[in-house]
Amino acid sequence: MMDDIQPTTDPARPKSPLRAWFDLRGRSLSTLAFALNRLTAIGLTVYLFLHLAVLSLLLRGPDGWDSFVRLARSPLFLTLDVVLLFGVVYHMFNGIRVALVGMGVANRQQKGLFYGLVGLAMVLFVVGAILIYTK
Amino acid sequence: MAEQLIDFKVFRYKQGQAAPTYETFQTLCDENTTVLVALQDIRHDQDGSLILRHSCHHASCGTCGMRINGKEELGCVVKVLELGTSTVTVEPMRNMPVISDLVVDMGPFYDRFNTVGMPFIRQSEFMDEAEIAEGLETYTRCENCIECNLCVSACPIMGSDETYIGPAALAATWRVVEEPRGLRTQPLLDWVDSENGCWRCHVAYECNAACPSEVYPGDKIMALRRDLTKRKFRGLFGRGRKD
Amino acid sequence: MDSTMSRRSLEQMAARRDRSGSLWLIQAFSGLLLVIILGVHMIAHHFIVEGGLRDYQQVLDYVSNPVVFTVEALFVVVAVIHALLGVRAIITDLRPSAGTLRAVNWVLVVFGALTIGYGVYLAVALQQLAG
Numbered sequence: 287m288m289d290d291i292q293p294t295t296d297p298a299r300p301k302s303p304l305r306a307w308f309d310l311r312g313r314s315l316s317t318l319a320f321a322l323n324r325l326t327a328i329g330l331t332v333y334l335f336l337h338l339a340v341l342s343l344l345l346r347g348p349d350g351w352d353s354f355v356r357l358a359r360s361p362l363f364l365t366l367d368v369v370l371l372f373g374v375v376y377h378m379f380n381g382i383r384v385a386l387v388g389m390g391v392a393n394r395q396q397k398g399l400f401y402g403l404v405g406l407a408m409v410l411f412v413v414g415a416i417l418i419y420t421k
Numbered sequence: 422m423a424e425q426l427i428d429f430k431v432f433r434y435k436q437g438q439a440a441p442t443y444e445t446f447q448t449l450c451d452e453n454t455t456v457l458v459a460l461q462d463i464r465h466d467q468d469g470s471l472i473l474r475h476s477c478h479h480a481s482c483g484t485c486g487m488r489i490n491g492k493e494e495l496g497c498v499v500k501v502l503e504l505g506t507s508t509v510t511v512e513p514m515r516n517m518p519v520i521s522d523l524v525v526d527m528g529p530f531y532d533r534f535n536t537v538g539m540p541f542i543r544q545s546e547f548m549d550e551a552e553i554a555e556g557l558e559t560y561t562r563c564e565n566c567i568e569c570n571l572c573v574s575a576c577p578i579m580g581s582d583e584t585y586i587g588p589a590a591l592a593a594t595w596r597v598v599e600e601p602r603g604l605r606t607q608p609l610l611d612w613v614d615s616e617n618g619c620w621r622c623h624v625a626y627e628c629n630a631a632c633p634s635e636v637y638p639g640d641k642i643m644a645l646r647r648d649l650t651k652r653k654f655r656g657l658f659g660r661g662r663k664d
Numbered sequence: 665m666d667s668t669m670s671r672r673s674l675e676q677m678a679a680r681r682d683r684s685g686s687l688w689l690i691q692a693f694s695g696l697l698l699v700i701i702l703g704v705h706m707i708a709h710h711f712i713v714e715g716g717l718r719d720y721q722q723v724l725d726y727v728s729n730p731v732v733f734t735v736e737a738l739f740v741v742v743a744v745i746h747a748l749l750g751v752r753a754i755i756t757d758l759r760p761s762a763g764t765l766r767a768v769n770w771v772l773v774v775f776g777a778l779t780i781g782y783g784v785y786l787a788v789a790l791q792q793l794a795g
Binding site for chain 1: 434438440441488490491492515517518519526529532533577578579580581583584586617622623624625626627630639640643644645646647648650
Binding site for chain 3: 536578581582583584605607608609611612614615616617618619620621623646649650653
């Protein structure tokens with residue numbers, strides 16, 4: 287079967303996915319939303335598998351786990367937790383926007399949805415970050 | 422406003438050249454000088470080998486699309502002094518191969534349009550008193566597309582995969598689906614219900630921001646997805662139609 | 665329109681249709697489901713138990729609750745599906761060849777199944793340890 291769209295090559299400008307996705311110069315707010323969504327997606331995917339790997343420590347009894355928990359309470363780890371929390375809440379709330387808009391629901395309000403949902407995400411992030419350091 | 426000497430940092434590339442370069446030209450601009458006119462002045466007075474494309478000078482032909490200070494614009498309607506920068510960077514549109522300097526190969530762009538069948542009737546063709554077809558809110562939709570390619574140039578997904586159908590052709594597809602005038606739309610819907618079709622959009626909405634003609638391709642892509650989503654759910658619950 | 669469409673037959677256009685739309689919808693709905701499950705997961709782990717759910721015995725007690733066990737198992741399944749569909753979307757945006765994409769699909773399916781299997785095994789094993 288013939289491909290209906292042929293790939294093109296441009297010797298003047300080699301393709302650069304990283305630049306296409308993450309170079310935000312001259313871009314709109316929604317591209318910032320997309321770029322952050324993609325970055326947090328990659329981070330969260332790596333974290334998901336690390337998290338599952340770390341949980342296997344539980345099978346080896348209390349010693350391994352409890353020493354890991356001591357490490358996890360260090361300031362460095364708590365800071366990583368804050369970074370993780372940002373990724374989770376941003377991806378979660380922007381994701382709600384992408385899911386709705388991507389199905390054609392409220393797509394004309396996509397900017398308003400961004401401000402509303404990501405604004406809420408940032409409030410939760412600040413509250414969560416304070417709890418991480420104080421609780 | 423007095424005339425000002427403005428630097429134009431212009432993308433230069435000729436076939437066979439290893440890599441593009443940027444060349445800076447200086448030219449006088451007054452408050453009415455558009456980027457297109459300034460480039461024409463440079464070509465006329467300083468370097469006849471500078472290649473650019475244009476026709477109408479009033480934003481209706483869509484041939485002078487370019488990137489001005491990193492943003493997709495029609496060169497004919499952007500006034501140089503209103504940019505407020507002493508150096509104006511001018512580059513060809515992205516995501517279509519450069520032929521020479523500021524001119525890109527529009528072939529792949531029109532190929533996609535041909536597939537959809539060029540179903541365009543421009544807003545200006547309707548008299549004010551004309552009745553609006555049933556099911557439409559207004560006529561200010563894809564009829565307005567001037568086929569300038571700015572939306573395709575701005576799209577971040579086209580930037581990593583130019584086999585994506587892209588915003589312009591997807592908007593045109595929606596135009597046919599929205600008002601088929603007796604045409605069978607199912608093959609078109611199948612065409613965009615694919616890996617390279619409307620599902621590739623990641624809601625960056627650069628196409629809406631770049632469009633100089635109020636087509637809002639991003640909204641059209643989402644309208645296609647809404648339609649396809651409904652059809653998929655109907656199919657899931659046994660009420661799908663077979664075409 | 666038919667004259668301009670003669671360049672490609674309608675059948676060829678229709679043949680372009682594939683499962684990417686359904687995959688996107690699964691991605692969207694699994695994401696929406698994750699908002700709920702992950703919300704419960706994070707709040708339960710970090711904010712209900714005083715000082716967060718931390719030591720070994722606390723973790724085991726927590727997982728032995730059947731509601732928690734179900735939520736956590738569901739979480740592994742949904743999160744892995746959502747994550748790997750996302751990985752596939754990113755790879756697709758890099759324009760792999762058809763052959764590469766087929767290989768990627770298989771690798772992701774196998775990797776996903778193994779991860780889900782491991783996750784559910786872990787939850788069951790922990791429940792037994794809590795026993």
